[in-house]
Amino acid sequence: MAEKDTKSLKSILQKPVKLECKDLYEYLKTRSADVLERLYDYPTICLAVYRELPEIARQFVIRILFVEQPVPQAVIASWSSQIYVKEHTAATAILGDLGVWRSAAIPGGLPAWELSATFKRNLKIALLGGGRPWTMVNVLDTDSKARDIAFLDNYAMSRWRCVLHYMVGGATKGPDGETISPDAVRILLNANLMKRDENDGGPVITRQGFQFLLLDTQAQVWHFMLQYLDTCEQRGMSLPECLSMMFQLSFSTLGRDYSSEGLSNTLLSFLQHLREFGLVYQRKRKAGRFYPTRLALNITNKNSVAISDDDTQHDKGHIVVETNYRVYAYTDSSLQVALLGLFTELLYRFPNLVVGVLTRDSVRQALRGGITADQIISYLEQHAHPNMLLHEHSIKSKSPLPPTVVDQIKLWENERNRFTFTEGVAYNQFLSQSDFITLRDYAQSINVLIWQNERNRTMVVTKNGHDDVKKFWKRYQKGGS
Amino acid sequence: METEARTVDNKEKECSLLVIVLDTNPSQQIIRRDSHHVTQILDSICAFSNAHLMQRPQNKLAVLDCHHHGTEFLYPTPGRPLDIRQVDGQYEVFTLVEKTIKQKLAQIISDAPKMSGPCESLLAGSIAMALSYITRLERNRPLGTRINARILVVTGSNECASQYMTYMNVFFTAQKQNIVLDVCALDKSLTLLQQGCDITGGQYLRLPQLEGLLQYLLWVFLPDPETRLKLVLPPPVKVDYRAACFCHRELIDIGYVCSVCFTVFKSPPPIAGKPKKKKVRQM
Numbered sequence: 001m002a003e004k005d006t007k008s009l010k011s012i013l014q015k016p017v018k019l020e021c022k023d024l025y026e027y028l029k030t031r032s033a034d035v036l037e038r039l040y041d042y043p044t045i046c047l048a049v050y051r052e053l054p055e056i057a058r059q060f061v062i063r064i065l066f067v068e069q070p071v072p073q074a075v076i077a078s079w080s081s082q083i084y085v086k087e088h089t090a091a092t093a094i095l096g097d098l099g100v101w102r103s104a105a106i107p108g109g110l111p112a113w114e115l116s117a118t119f120k121r122n123l124k125i126a127l128l129g130g131g132r133p134w135t136m137v138n139v140l141d142t143d144s145k146a147r148d149i150a151f152l153d154n155y156a157m158s159r160w161r162c163v164l165h166y167m168v169g170g171a172t173k174g175p176d177g178e179t180i181s182p183d184a185v186r187i188l189l190n191a192n193l194m195k196r197d198e199n200d201g202g203p204v205i206t207r208q209g210f211q212f213l214l215l216d217t218q219a220q221v222w223h224f225m226l227q228y229l230d231t232c233e234q235r236g237m238s239l240p241e242c243l244s245m246m247f248q249l250s251f252s253t254l255g256r257d258y259s260s261e262g263l264s265n266t267l268l269s270f271l272q273h274l275r276e277f278g279l280v281y282q283r284k285r286k287a288g289r290f291y292p293t294r295l296a297l298n299i300t301n302k303n304s305v306a307i308s309d310d311d312t313q314h315d316k317g318h319i320v321v322e323t324n325y326r327v328y329a330y331t332d333s334s335l336q337v338a339l340l341g342l343f344t345e346l347l348y349r350f351p352n353l354v355v356g357v358l359t360r361d362s363v364r365q366a367l368r369g370g371i372t373a374d375q376i377i378s379y380l381e382q383h384a385h386p387n388m389l390l391h392e393h394s395i396k397s398k399s400p401l402p403p404t405v406v407d408q409i410k411l412w413e414n415e416r417n418r419f420t421f422t423e424g425v426a427y428n429q430f431l432s433q434s435d436f437i438t439l440r441d442y443a444q445s446i447n448v449l450i451w452q453n454e455r456n457r458t459m460v461v462t463k464n465g466h467d468d469v470k471k472f473w474k475r476y477q478k479g480g481s
Numbered sequence: 482m483e484t485e486a487r488t489v490d491n492k493e494k495e496c497s498l499l500v501i502v503l504d505t506n507p508s509q510q511i512i513r514r515d516s517h518h519v520t521q522i523l524d525s526i527c528a529f530s531n532a533h534l535m536q537r538p539q540n541k542l543a544v545l546d547c548h549h550h551g552t553e554f555l556y557p558t559p560g561r562p563l564d565i566r567q568v569d570g571q572y573e574v575f576t577l578v579e580k581t582i583k584q585k586l587a588q589i590i591s592d593a594p595k596m597s598g599p600c601e602s603l604l605a606g607s608i609a610m611a612l613s614y615i616t617r618l619e620r621n622r623p624l625g626t627r628i629n630a631r632i633l634v635v636t637g638s639n640e641c642a643s644q645y646m647t648y649m650n651v652f653f654t655a656q657k658q659n660i661v662l663d664v665c666a667l668d669k670s671l672t673l674l675q676q677g678c679d680i681t682g683g684q685y686l687r688l689p690q691l692e693g694l695l696q697y698l699l700w701v702f703l704p705d706p707e708t709r710l711k712l713v714l715p716p717p718v719k720v721d722y723r724a725a726c727f728c729h730r731e732l733i734d735i736g737y738v739c740s741v742c743f744t745v746f747k748s749p750p751p752i753a754g755k756p757k758k759k760k761v762r763q764m
Binding site: 043047050051055056058059062063066078079080081083084087122125126127128129130131132133134251252253 | 532535537538567568570572573574699703704708710713
């Protein structure tokens with residue numbers, strides 16, 4: 001009986017592991033200064049890093065980009081207004097962390113900042129010209145079998161869905177009969193998105209895997225590529241080369257072919273991997289050209305909304321959420337159905353439609369699995385059916401979902417936060433009131449008292465303070481009575 | 482906490498649109514003094530435009546050229562964009578912007594009709610064209626995104642009070658649409674455009690020397706209006722708000738205002754052809 005209690009208590013206390021999605025800045029912070037120097041030798045990486053900086057930091061960098069000598073820190077501090085001092089310090093810290101600028105001394109003894117020479121040179125090249133062209137832009141004759149953007153989009157999404165299907169379906173084949181390579185499986189296992197099942201040794205999805213599936217496609221691709229880059233050193237590929245290639249792809253133009261001549265062997269195998277995940281399209285392995293797809297573009301930018309004159313809506317939404325908590329999904333893909341089943345209770349399934357309902361139990365079950373209310377809401381928003389955007393309430397507000405449903409999901413999440421847990425040690429069964437009062441006052445004075453009840457003569461002390469209180473009690477007993 | 486997350490989210494989804502109105506009227510003093518200044522100004526503008534595009538992938542750019550016979554778009558040009566491949570380490574989009582601007586400007590200059598004498602730059606019209614472009618983009622934007630637009634006028638022309646009415650129209654329209662108007666005066670001080678900056682909340686700068694154009698542009702005009710609050714920029718100049726009279730287009734201190742239609746006159750106008758009631762009001 002007692003065992004079951006402690007087990008259930010432990011499961012409440014242990015928070016489920018959340019999926020950690022790093023952005024570019026966090027990823028680069030973990031690299032050593034040496035690696036960063038090598039990375040900044042590529043104009044693409046400098047450009048990508050520049051775009052990741054916070055607003056004020058970008059202004060500082062562009063101002064001193066054309067200045068040769070180090071600039072005193074006091075001068076830079078005078079550039080931001082007094083009210084925003086906190087942002088200023090945060091910006092300078094980030095620039096230092098990324099190795100974009102370094103401390104230098106100028107004659108006169110004032111501390112100064114100086115842009116890293118490689119970074120400065122390569123950022124200027126990316127902005128103004130000069131230097132060598134990036135690796136993949138040798139002159140090409142026109143492709144006889146050119147592919148248009150719609151084809152590339154289809155290709156990219158079908159390849160990426162294979163990966164996602166694999167995560168959900170395990171070792172079963174995807175809808176087109178395709179499965180993914182052992183390399184990709186290894187990456188998934190490494191990233192803790194899947195784990196080896198104890199019973200049959202086959203890979204099975206983990207909680208983080210479910211959270212991964214609920215992210216939007218761009219975030220998924222970025223997270224996956226970060227995991228891939230973590231393993232690339234082990235394969236013998238140089239990290240700066242691969243990272244630079246990835247950024248070159250992200251800065252390319254959609255629908256245009258690029259040459260794969262002159263790429264080193266490691267980069268060619270990297271290209272093949274990207275082809276498998278759907279980031280580039282190549283007609284044949286030996287073809288001298290490839291097309292970057294939409295997945296590769298703006299890979300580091302999680303929120304790029306393309307306000308272009310051509311609005312090609314790839315991946316129309318298919319979910320309708322009603323104010324009576326019913327969810328209708330016009331899809332027949334088992335992946336989408338599995339994802340919906342994570343947090344809704346599925347009621348009916350038709351050839352082209354799945355009906356579910358958001359109940360307290362279904363949402364709580366998802367919350368227990370580590371999925372947050374925000375993830376559920378953003379998943380529903382992303383895949384909202386175009387008709388939902390025509391409703392009155394969504395024109396006024398930004399979200400296409402009914403506000404009642406959104407609020408209720410958040411309330412269900414907050415219900416789980418009614419308790420705060422602190423571990424402690426309980427003292428009770430005091431013989432006399434005065435003993436209790438002395439001990440309680442002592443615990444209060446060293447700030448370890450959590451709770452006390454004078455009537456019952458019970459008090460709770462933090463775990464760390466327990467030793468001190470015990471020692472005091474022993475001394476008091478010896479000394480007093 | 483939720484509102485914080487939302488504001489960060491919204492900032493990412495915002496697109497910052499910069500429309501540059503470049504005055505290339507050959508009658509300008511700086512161009513007549515030394516025609517190489519045009520190349521210098523053009524290079525600085527290209528570098529500045531690319532710096533703006535470099536800030537965020539969502540940023541957009543348009544460049545208009547105000548010539549003596551009309552206004553044309555330098556970037557983006559109608560029709561298909563040029564097919565540009567990289568020739569050096571510059572990012573493709575930046576190379577495209579530079580090449581398009583330079584090619585189109587060369588075409589405009591070579592196609593321009595001959596000038597009989599020095600003539601004014603039609604800047605007010607160019608600003609109106611810029612406003613129409615911004616409105617069209619706003620109308621076509623995808624749901625849930627916001628466009629922050631601003632217009633930068635780079636000019637070396639003198640003050641032209643003959644365009645007073647058009648200027649005022651354009652300034653108040655920009656103010657209504659929340660479009661910020663910045664002005665970079667290369668040569669003389671421009672009081673009318675100063676008024677425009679003051680009305681819309683933009684920056685006015687008169688360059689002390691032409692050589693530092695790029696640096697001044699990057700320092701003062703690159704940050705968008707929200708970021709400008711966080712930085713220390715040149716303080717606003719005291720603006721000369723004198724109105725121009727409608728008959729002679731002269732700036733006046735004291736004048737006559739019709740109480741019906743508020744037209745401003747330097748001296749009492751003839752009764753015929755004008756509204757009957759007149760009131761003298763000191764300015």
